[in-house]
Amino acid sequence: MMDVNRWLTVISNRGPYQIKEGSEGLSYEKNGGGLVSVLDEIMRQTGGTWIAWDEKGQSPELVGIPQDGPRYSLRAITLTEQEVNHYYHGFSNRVLWPLSHYFLDRCHFRTEYWDGYKRVNEKFAKAFREAYEDQDRVWIHDFHLTLLPSLLRKERANLSIGFFWHIPFPASPVFRILPWREEILRGLLGSDLIGFHLPLHAEHFLQCVEDVLKIPVDREGGSIQYDGRIIKVNAFPVGIDFRKWDALAYSAPVREKARQIREEMGIKHVLLGVDRLDYTKGILERLLAYERFLEKYPEFHRQVCLIQIAVPSRTRVDEYRSLRREIDEAIGRITGRFSTRKWIPLRYLYQSFAMEDVASYYLAADVALITPLRDGMNLVAKEYVACKREAPGSLILSEFTGAAATLAEAILVNPYNVEGLADTICLALSMPEEEKRRRMKNLRERVRERDVYWWCDSFLKDLSSVRG
Numbered sequence: 001m002m003d004v005n006r007w008l009t010v011i012s013n014r015g016p017y018q019i020k021e022g023s024e025g026l027s028y029e030k031n032g033g034g035l036v037s038v039l040d041e042i043m044r045q046t047g048g049t050w051i052a053w054d055e056k057g058q059s060p061e062l063v064g065i066p067q068d069g070p071r072y073s074l075r076a077i078t079l080t081e082q083e084v085n086h087y088y089h090g091f092s093n094r095v096l097w098p099l100s101h102y103f104l105d106r107c108h109f110r111t112e113y114w115d116g117y118k119r120v121n122e123k124f125a126k127a128f129r130e131a132y133e134d135q136d137r138v139w140i141h142d143f144h145l146t147l148l149p150s151l152l153r154k155e156r157a158n159l160s161i162g163f164f165w166h167i168p169f170p171a172s173p174v175f176r177i178l179p180w181r182e183e184i185l186r187g188l189l190g191s192d193l194i195g196f197h198l199p200l201h202a203e204h205f206l207q208c209v210e211d212v213l214k215i216p217v218d219r220e221g222g223s224i225q226y227d228g229r230i231i232k233v234n235a236f237p238v239g240i241d242f243r244k245w246d247a248l249a250y251s252a253p254v255r256e257k258a259r260q261i262r263e264e265m266g267i268k269h270v271l272l273g274v275d276r277l278d279y280t281k282g283i284l285e286r287l288l289a290y291e292r293f294l295e296k297y298p299e300f301h302r303q304v305c306l307i308q309i310a311v312p313s314r315t316r317v318d319e320y321r322s323l324r325r326e327i328d329e330a331i332g333r334i335t336g337r338f339s340t341r342k343w344i345p346l347r348y349l350y351q352s353f354a355m356e357d358v359a360s361y362y363l364a365a366d367v368a369l370i371t372p373l374r375d376g377m378n379l380v381a382k383e384y385v386a387c388k389r390e391a392p393g394s395l396i397l398s399e400f401t402g403a404a405a406t407l408a409e410a411i412l413v414n415p416y417n418v419e420g421l422a423d424t425i426c427l428a429l430s431m432p433e434e435e436k437r438r439r440m441k442n443l444r445e446r447v448r449e450r451d452v453y454w455w456c457d458s459f460l461k462d463l464s465s466v467r468g
């Protein structure tokens, strides 16, 4: 199992808890998101420190987690409004995010964003310096903190530094558009191990290092010699806590909730979409495809309903605000166009849900429509599969997700092909039970084998193998 006896420092933009100091002492509220909650469990085993931005700015600087016998401490970083705007809304979400997902027309290459990003990465480095308690390995997460590995390396030559990039890494001709491409690559090369979800992303990264920095790379071995060190580059497709989702979906309250959802809807076929409201998720294109499906296959009228759950996200960024308006408009048009007194073909839920509620929707659905235009992995696809122990259900999955690389029994689609997606919805609804069962059985095996514990374990073992 995990290298649990060695302390670990995790550094990420978002942390696992919102902690408030009130008259009755500290109160802890878990942050949503599968990954942070799993890393939280890992940290409880390893002990150490987790350094993260405190969005609400209410945490005391350093606290022990959990209350019943702290095994690790949480160090909160507070940012000014301008830092949030430039580092998070700006450089992270209006430069690196769209660039990495191939949305070049949504990139805003502003110098003030870059300056803010550099400042905040330095702030994280300072917090690490202050939190340092004989910890010799650190795991940095995601595109918000690409400069941190080399900032830490400068100070501690022997520190073992792992970095995981959670989104797609773009191909070299796209990455090279970035005005600060060299600084970002040099920042990352402070690491000992750089992880991506897919071998393809690792290849893109190696190619960029060669093209931009003119450093020869070892493609076969997945390594780079830089600054007198060997840096390993490898793929580790992230998984979910399969057992937790499986058990949850099998529990009596979730089964009852799923039964109620179906009973209240009173419909033969339930389609489901679950996404953060983000232009990379292809919600608008999916709605167009569903509209086309309703036009083209009237025999399904009064028999089908699409539940679209959209979790509010990055609501202060312009691109996300306008997307929300466009989605509202499409929902209005489709429901207005096809609804009858007794049938509503589309239900739209713009809100966050607890894990139990999401599991009930997965359980209630006949078909999951997971059709991002580009996605590093997509854990929703894996969660849906984990919840389908008994009633199989079909999975329509975009070929542009990292998940598609391993979930071969899903029905793979090109999300830009509206006509094709409309036909695929019809195909999924008409698929024989036996076929659905066979596909789901294999999908479940894959998701079970490569769960999030496997992911953590493989990454940390590889990190130890680089530096011991």
Ligand code: F6P
Pocket (backbone or CB within 6 Å): 014, 033, 142, 166, 167, 313, 314
């Ligand atoms: O998947 C990439 C990622 O940035 C995660 O790190 C994060 O949890 C998720 O997207 C949601 O984004 P945000 O933290 O900006 O709400």
